[in-house]
Amino acid sequence: xxxxxxxxxxxxxxxxxxxxxxxxxxxxxxxxxxxxxxxxxxxxxxxxxxxxxxxxxxxxxxxxxxxxxxxxxxxxxxxxxxxxxxxxxxxxxxxxxxxxxxxxxxxxxxxxxxxxxxxxxxxxxxxxxxxxxxxxxxxxxxxxxxxxxxxxxxxxxxxxxxxxxxxxxxxxxxxxxxxxxxxxxxxxxxxxxxxxxxxxxxxxxxxxxxxxxxxxxxxxxxxxxxxxxxxxxxxxxxxxxxxxxxxxxxxxxxxxxxxxxxxxxxxxxxxxxxxxxxxxxxxxxxxxxxxxxxxxxxxxxxxxxxxxxxxxxxxxxxxxxxxxxxxxxxxxxxxxxxxxxxxxxxxxxxxxxxxxxxxxxxxxxxxxxxxxxxxxxxxxxxxxxxxxxxxxxxxxxxxxxxxxxxxxxxxxxxxxxxxxxxxxxxxxxxxxxxxxxxxxxxxxxxxxxxxxxxxxxxx
Ligand SMILES: *Cc1c(COP(=O)(O)O)cnc(C)c1O
Numbered sequence: 091x092x093x094x095x096x097x098x099x100x101x102x103x104x105x106x107x108x109x110x111x112x113x114x115x116x117x118x119x120x121x122x123x124x125x126x127x128x129x130x131x132x133x134x135x136x137x138x139x140x141x142x143x144x145x146x147x148x149x150x151x152x153x154x155x156x157x158x159x160x161x162x163x164x165x166x167x168x169x170x171x172x173x174x175x176x177x178x179x180x181x182x183x184x185x186x187x188x189x190x191x192x193x194x195x196x197x198x199x200x201x202x203x204x205x206x207x208x209x210x211x212x213x214x215x216x217x218x219x220x221x222x223x224x225x226x227x228x229x230x231x232x233x234x235x236x237x238x239x240x241x242x243x244x245x246x247x248x249x250x251x252x253x254x255x256x257x258x259x260x261x262x263x264x265x266x267x268x269x270x271x272x273x274x275x276x277x278x279x280x281x282x283x284x285x286x287x288x289x290x291x292x293x294x295x296x297x298x299x300x301x302x303x304x305x306x307x308x309x310x311x312x313x314x315x316x317x318x319x320x321x322x323x324x325x326x327x328x329x330x331x332x333x334x335x336x337x338x339x340x341x342x343x344x345x346x347x348x349x350x351x352x353x354x355x356x357x358x359x360x361x362x363x364x365x366x367x368x369x370x371x372x373x374x375x376x377x378x379x380x381x382x383x384x385x386x387x388x389x390x391x392x393x394x395x396x397x398x399x400x401x402x403x404x405x406x407x408x409x410x411x412x413x414x415x416x417x418x419x420x421x422x423x424x425x426x427x428x429x430x431x432x433x434x435x436x437x438x439x440x441x442x443x444x445x446x447x448x449x450x451x452x453x454x455x456x457x458x459x460x461x462x463x464x465x466x467x468x469x470x471x472x473x474x475x476x477x478x479x480x481x482x483x484x485x486x487x488x489x490x491x492x493x494x495x496x497x498x499x500x501x502x503x504x505x506x507x508x509x510x511x512x513x514x515x516x517x518x519x520x521x522x523x524x525x526x527x528x529x530x531x532x533x534x535x536x537x538x539x540x541x542x543x544x545x546x547x548x549x
Contacts (some may be wrong), residue, residue, distance in 0.1 A: 091149040093120040095408040097420075098413015105151035106211050109204075109310050110219075112303055118413065119402050120309045122147060125353040132324040136165060136173035140317045140323065143354075147313045152210065160210060164202040167192050167235075169516065174199070174318045176325050176491070179464045183479060185472070186322050193261050194497035194516070195392070196344065197232035199318065200311035204304055205236030212242035219302040220379065220547050221245040224282035227254050228392045228496065231261035231271075233304050238267035243302075244547050246271045248282040248539070251531055257500055257515070257522065264525035271546040277534035288536050295540055299547060300356055306343040307399050316354070318493075320340045323356055326489050334360035336479035336492040338390065338471045339371055342398035344493065349404060352442075359488045362444045364478030366390045366470075369447035371398055374429070376445055378436030385479040389450045389470040389504040392496070404443035408435055444482035448474050457508035467497040467513055470504045 093108045094100075097118030103111065108120045115325040126146035132139055140161050148157055165173050178184040185475045187473050190196025206410055212219060223233055230247040237245040247262060251274035263272045275282050290296055290303075303313075305353040335358060337345040345363055352358045366388040374380040385420045390409040402416065409415040431439070448456070456473040460466055468476060472494035479492040498505045506512040515522060533539050 091126075091147050092123045094123050094411075094413075095120060095483070096402050096413060096419040099417070105148050105310075106214075109207055109211055109308070110302065112305065112308055116417070118416070119307050119400070121403055121406060122309075125350070128320065128329055128355045130329060132320060132329050134321055134325040136317070136321055137162060139321050140165070140314075140341045142289065143317050143320050144313055147309075152207075156210065160203065160206040164206055167198070167202055174321060177466060179460070179466060179476075179492075182486060182489050183483075184322070184326070184474075184489060185466060185468075185476070186317060186318060186491050187494045189469075189494060189500075191518065192235045193228070194500050194519070195228040195230040195232060196315075196493070196495040197228055198235065199341075200314040200343075201232045201236035202313045203306060204308060204310050205233075205240060207310055208237075208302075208304065209240040209242050217242065218300060219243050220299045220543065221302050221304055222248075222286055222543065223303060223305065224279065224286045225254070225392070226250070226279040226391055227258040228500075229306075230284045231258060234262050234272075235263050236304070237271050238265050240269065244269045244271065246273065246543050246546055248273045248275050248285060250274075250279045251276050252283055253278065255501075255503075256453040257502070259529075260522050260525065260527060261519075263527040263529045264522065266526075266528070271543075272529035273539065273542060274529055274531045275534050275539070276531065281534045285536060285539050289540060289543070293541070299543060306341045312343055312347050312350060312400070312403075312448055314351045315344055319348050319351035319358070320356055323358075326491070329355070330357050331495070332359040332488045334358065334362065334479075334485075334488050334490045336362035336364060336475045336482070336490060338364045338393060338475035338478070338493065338495055340393035340395045340398065342371065342400035342404070344495070346400045346403050349407070353407075360444055360482065360484060360490070361442060362446070362478045362482045362490075363475040365443050365445065365447040366393050366453070366474055367447070367449050368394050368396060370396050370446040371401070372445040373402075374431075374445075375439060375443050377518070378431040378433065380423070380429040382423075389453055389501065390474055391476065392471060406439065408506050409514075422536050444478075444484075446478045446481045448477045452477060454504065454508040457505060461509045467498045467505060467509065467511075468494065469498045469501045471495045471501075
């Protein structure tokens with residue numbers, strides 16, 4: 091498989107190069123040159139389907155046996171044999187639990203594989219990198235767990251000091267691997283992101299440290315997420331039996347994987363986007379315009395995002411894969427802060443997508459009601475997905491699968507305030523609060539952070 095940029099002006103690359111490149115040279119995102127077709131069949135077995143769905147994207151870039159080993163190892167870290175269990179909520183509504191990985195959030199599904207793919211590709215090339223990232227919570231711990239103890243990389247994660255939950259911080263700072271380095275920055279999440287951007291913008295530093303990232307624009311992350319859409323359909327009747335999905339959405343990577351599954355031939359009737367109060371995407375799908383706004387903090391912090399980077403991949407398809415048109419639209423957005431879609435294009439979107447927004451009070455009510463109705467305890471992100479599923483569902487004869495993206499114990503305060511019961515951490519994390527923490531606290535100062543990264547890598 092070859093990959094092209096959504097802005098049409100970057101070199102066409104193979105899978106291994108796209109994996110390590112992240113962003114394309116023209117500022118676009120890489121997408122497959124064409125969509126492979128799903129064959130009929132599929133038994134609902136996660137590993138079998140994972141290999142079948144992902145192999146065409148990897149093409150000849152990795153030997154099939156080595157790829158199969160990485161897939162098997164990645165999903166052996168999950169607590170459930172089914173990897174992503176499907177829970178019946180009644181009335182044709184299902185919950186696909188994507189949170190049984192090592193850090194209890196759906197990011198593990200992609201990152202457990204991507205960490206192994208990175209290590210494989212770097213070792214093959216005899217290269218070593220320093221992965222840097224900023225996190226407001228979930229991504230940092232999932233990236234750390236995926237990269238821990240890997241020979242070909244160090245990983246340095248910045249989080250805002252005193253502004254992530256205790257569970258989230260401890261999931262990062264209690265990992266006892268020599269290549270893992272946590273920094274609590276005396277500032278906000280935006281400060282952390284700005285520091286990471288500034289490190290990448292400093293070309294001599296970037297080259298000396300061989301900086302790299304495993305962020306959500308990486309194609310391999312989307313690829314790994316296509317699998318569970320197919321698996322869910324198989325478990326509900328087959329790849330060619332209609333099914334709908336509802337996706338709590340932030341950076342749009344998860345939803346885009348559903349879009350890819352649809353392009354590959356999965357019979358997805360409705361793709362529903364759920365937003366929290368940061369509803370720029372919901373407004374885009376319902377009104378056809380997208381206007382930049384302030385980010386407001388909510389109970390579902392992993393969705394507190396304004397500009398969803400993966401939306402660019404959807405725009406590329408919507409604009410008939412015309413990279414110049416995508417670049418023009420996004421330039422316009424950067425200049426004016428607004429995108430206005432052509433009405434015909436907006437109508438096309440409306441056929442394929444639905445969207446709804448839920449504020450925190452509605453999210454808490456959903457958690458309480460679902461606990462009463464089915465006994466299932468949702469985290470605030472998953473509750474946005476379930477709310478959107480109930481609100482947008484059109485045809486009740488088609489099963490609707492809401493994606494559950496985090497374990498309720500990751501957000502115990504919100505869950506307790508909704509249900510009155512504090513959710514327990516799963517057994518394997520039961521001693522999280524007894525494990526020793528290891529992190530450095532540094533000022534919001536680029537020179538200090540760079541000196542620290544340098545020392546981490548040298549050490
Ligand atoms: C990252 C994340 C999301 C949002 O997923 P996107 O792919 O960014 O849209 C939703 N819920 C949780 C718990 C997450 O960690």
